[in-house]
Amino acid sequence: MALEHAILVSLLEKPGSGYELARRFDRSIGRFWTATHQQIYRVLNRMEREGLLAVREVPQQGRPDKKEYSVADPGRAALSRWLHEPIEPESLRHDLAVKIRGTAFDDPAALIGEVERHRAAHCDRLAHYLAGELRDFTGPDAPAPLDAGQELQHVVLRGGIAYERMTIAWLDDVLATLHTLGTKASDVAAPQGSTPAPSA
Amino acid sequence: MALEHAILVSLLEKPGSGYELARRFDRSIGRFWTATHQQIYRVLNRMEREGLLAVREVPQQGRPDKKEYSVADPGRAALSRWLHEPIEPESLRHDLAVKIRGTAFDDPAALIGEVERHRAAHCDRLAHYLAGELRDFTGPDAPAPLDAGQELQHVVLRGGIAYERMTIAWLDDVLATLHTLGTKASDVAAPQGSTPAPSA
DNA sequence: CTTGTCTATGCAACGAGTTGCATAGAAAGC
DNA sequence: GCTTTCTATGCAACTCGTTGCATAGACAAG
Numbered sequence: 001m002a003l004e005h006a007i008l009v010s011l012l013e014k015p016g017s018g019y020e021l022a023r024r025f026d027r028s029i030g031r032f033w034t035a036t037h038q039q040i041y042r043v044l045n046r047m048e049r050e051g052l053l054a055v056r057e058v059p060q061q062g063r064p065d066k067k068e069y070s071v072a073d074p075g076r077a078a079l080s081r082w083l084h085e086p087i088e089p090e091s092l093r094h095d096l097a098v099k100i101r102g103t104a105f106d107d108p109a110a111l112i113g114e115v116e117r118h119r120a121a122h123c124d125r126l127a128h129y130l131a132g133e134l135r136d137f138t139g140p141d142a143p144a145p146l147d148a149g150q151e152l153q154h155v156v157l158r159g160g161i162a163y164e165r166m167t168i169a170w171l172d173d174v175l176a177t178l179h180t181l182g183t184k185a186s187d188v189a190a191p192q193g194s195t196p197a198p199s200a
Numbered sequence: 201m202a203l204e205h206a207i208l209v210s211l212l213e214k215p216g217s218g219y220e221l222a223r224r225f226d227r228s229i230g231r232f233w234t235a236t237h238q239q240i241y242r243v244l245n246r247m248e249r250e251g252l253l254a255v256r257e258v259p260q261q262g263r264p265d266k267k268e269y270s271v272a273d274p275g276r277a278a279l280s281r282w283l284h285e286p287i288e289p290e291s292l293r294h295d296l297a298v299k300i301r302g303t304a305f306d307d308p309a310a311l312i313g314e315v316e317r318h319r320a321a322h323c324d325r326l327a328h329y330l331a332g333e334l335r336d337f338t339g340p341d342a343p344a345p346l347d348a349g350q351e352l353q354h355v356v357l358r359g360g361i362a363y364e365r366m367t368i369a370w371l372d373d374v375l376a377t378l379h380t381l382g383t384k385a386s387d388v389a390a391p392q393g394s395t396p397a398p399s400a
Numbered sequence: 401c402t403t404g405t406c407t408a409t410g411c412a413a414c415g416a417g418t419t420g421c422a423t424a425g426a427a428a429g430c
Numbered sequence: 431g432c433t434t435t436c437t438a439t440g441c442a443a444c445t446c447g448t449t450g451c452a453t454a455g456a457c458a459a460g
Contacts, residue, residue: 001446002295009302019408032297039447041410062456064408076305083306086314087295089321092363095202095287097232097356102209104349105276106283114286121289148381149304155377156297159370163292166366170359177355181348201416219438239417241440262426264438405458410451417446428435 003043004052006033008071008079011053013149015070018044031125032156044069052078100174108181115178119171126164133157203243204252206233208271208279211253213349215270218244231325232356244269252278300374308381315378319371326364333357 010016010024021044022037047053052075056068071079096118103111136142137154146154210216210224221244222237247253252275256268271279296318303311336342337354346354 002293002298003446005295005302006298009298009305012305013301017408018410032292032294032301034291034293036448037408038410038449043446045410060407063406064455066408079302080306083299083302084310086317087299089318090293090295091234092232092360093202093234093290094232094359095290097359098202098206098209099283099287100352100356101213101232101349102205102279102283104352105209105212106280108348108352110284117286118289148308149301151377151381152300152304152308155374156300158373159294159297160292162366162370166362170362173358174355177351181351203416217438218440236418237438238419238440243416245440260437263436264425266438401460403458403460406456408455409453412451413449415446415448417444419444420442422441423439424437426436428433430431430433 001043003033003035003039004047005079005082006035007040007043007047008052008075011069011071012076012079015068017058017066017068019066021069031160047075050074103178108178112175112178112182115171115174119168119175122164122167122171126161126168129157129161129164133161201243203233203235203239204247205279205282206235207240207243207247208252208275211269211271212276212279215268217258217266217268219266221269231360247275250274303378308378312375312378312382315371315374319368319375322364322367322371326361326368329357329361329364333361 006025007021010021016024018037018041021040022035025031025033025035025040044053048055048069052072053069054072056070057065058068059065096115099111099114133154134142137146137150137157143150206225207221210221216224218237218241221240222235225231225233225235225240244253248255248269252272253269254272256270257265258268259265296315299311299314333354334342337346337350337357343350
């Protein structure tokens with residue numbers, strides 16, 4: 001279970017409540033993992049039961065009390081053990097790629113809007129990552145010599161930036177392909193079923 | 201549920217049994233999705249019950265009989281409906297990125313082997329994709345004018361190629377970072393717990 | 401003064417995905 | 431003769447992940 005390890009890393013970087021973790025996972029520049037607050041609360045409870053985490057009730061005023069979690073020694077040991085285990089290179093699950101191949105059996109032009117939406121979302125993320133990089137690592141307000149943790153966060157962020165740039169370029173390629181197919185529209189695989197293609 | 205849609209696309213491209221689907225999902229050059237045979241059999245059964253697929257028992261000699269699935273009209277319609285729905289841009293879940301950030305609380309040098317292993321795996325995949333591209337799309341044995349389905353498969357494959365190239369370059373960046381941190385080893389975040397760092 | 405948003409936590413139910421095991425005939429290698 | 435590998439399907443049990451709902455006080459906008 002990698003969520004467990006992601007939580008350990010995040011809590012080592014900075015202790016916090018389930019709510020705060022959920023927001024970090026949502027909005028963190030390093031955005032290397034996603035999880036809903038439900039999942040996080042459930043895993044936090046389990047990890048606390050197993051002694052991996054320590055909890056501290058923090059009373060607050062003007063807002064509900066919170067439970068601040070931090071990593072206990074067994075949690076640190078568990079993380080260390082995981083770091084020394086080999087893991088499998090991840091396998092992609094890319095919905096949009098499924099849609100692109102699926103559009104061979106539908107109207108290619110109909111996918112253009114969707115691809116453009118995705119492209120815009122990836123441009124947003126890229127801008128967000130670049131702003132974060134400037135703020136935390138390469139700008140004038142960044143700490144002068146970065147420590148090891150910051151260097152590692154930076155290299156992960158560079159990965160995110162490279163990913164977004166690559167994806168945007170690929171989506172441009174996809175759009176060009178869809179436009180080309182749109183012009184010579186009629187060589188779409190003939191639908192055998194309920195949705196006959198209007199022959200322009 | 202995107203597995204359902206991936207199965208529809210794959211069966212439209214070519215009908216086949218659960219076993220064959222599992223192998224396609226495993227080894228397909230387009231490798232856009234992963235699933236175990238268990239999951240595939242279960243979903244195939246459900247989709248058949250729902251009338252999305254048609255089955256044909258195919259007796260074979262020298263090997264067990266198989267059930268060849270193909271897409272029925274309602275399945276085609278379901279795919280078409282899904283293609284016209286917007287989907288969210290996928291969110292990454294990158295174990296290795298978690299490990300990289302986690303190594304701030306451990307020995308950075310210990311991760312080098314792991315990262316090299318991943319790099320090698322991505323190089324293999326890239327070689328595999330490039331071979332497939334040459335065979336199916338750009339080489340002398342490829343069909344001369346590609347039809348729409350092939351163009352779309354090609355652009356998805358180009359995405360896979362771009363992803364692997366980007367990843368390999370990023371892993372080189374990661375390795376360089378880890379080596380740099382290895383030389384100035386002692387500014388690792390001081391462990392507070394059970395694993396004291398050996399000061400080189 | 402009502403609606404909506406933000407902080408903060410959680411239950412219940414469901415769906416997605418994994419792991420281990422079982423069956424069973426054919427072929428290939430040791 | 432034995433083990434392993436390949437084809438082919440499936441059950442059972444489990445964990446992981448999502449969705450909908452509930453609570454509850456504080457604050458801001460209309």
